[in-house]
Amino acid sequence: MKLRFLGNNSTGGDCPTLYATDRDTYVVQGWQIFANDLLMQLHIPDGEAAVEVPTELFDHLKEDGLPASSITRVQAPVVILTAQGTCVVQGKVVTDTEALAQMSIPHYETCVEVSKSDVIALAEEPSGTDFQR
Numbered sequence: 001m002k003l004r005f006l007g008n009n010s011t012g013g014d015c016p017t018l019y020a021t022d023r024d025t026y027v028v029q030g031w032q033i034f035a036n037d038l039l040m041q042l043h044i045p046d047g048e049a050a051v052e053v054p055t056e057l058f059d060h061l062k063e064d065g066l067p068a069s070s071i072t073r074v075q076a077p078v079v080i081l082t083a084q085g086t087c088v089v090q091g092k093v094v095t096d097t098e099a100l101a102q103m104s105i106p107h108y109e110t111c112v113e114v115s116k117s118d119v120i121a122l123a124e125e126p127s128g129t130d131f132q133r
Contacts, residue, residue: 001099001113003027007060016053016109018060021099026119028053028077028089029103029111038088041080049112050079050090058119071122077114078122089114 001021008017008029019027030051033039042050055071071078071087080088091112094100105111 001027001094001096003099003102004064006063007057009054009057016051016057017103018057019103020064020116021113023113024116025113026116027094027099027103027111027113028057028091029105029109030057030089032108032110033088038080038082042088042090044090047092048090049093049110050088051110051112052082052086052088055081055085055087058122061119066120073122075118075122077112077118 001023003019003021006018006020008015010016016031017029019029021027028051030053033042033050033052038050038052044050058071061067071081074081077089077091078087079090082088089112091114094111094113103111
């Protein structure tokens with residue numbers, strides 16, 4: 001899997017990062033979930049993981065030709081919005097060696113692959129909502 005860097009929220013390099021892939025997906029690199037209160041809210045099937053990232057990470061979607069937008073609702077792949085302004089993203093654990101070789105992942109982070117269409121749906125207004133009042 002080939003990755004295209006879209007952006008991150010730090011100058012240090014080892015931080016939550018968003019990538020587009022050549023498989024019509026996104027890879028979200030973020031903090032591993034260790035907090036028991038978050039873990040108790042999740043059902044994570046085998047082969048999947050959840051990462052916590054700032055909601056602003058998705059502003060980098062503009063680098064993939066999409067409007068930058070806030071994540072304000074919970075539906076897959078975002079499974080929790082926290083009071084701290086972060087979101088928990090659940091997806092398939094990235095095991096592809098080519099992709100992993102393109103990233104710098106510190107021990108307290110991991111990365112998940114999520115469908116591009118699922119992420120785009122989170123950035124769109126809910127259907128049926130009339131904002132023309």
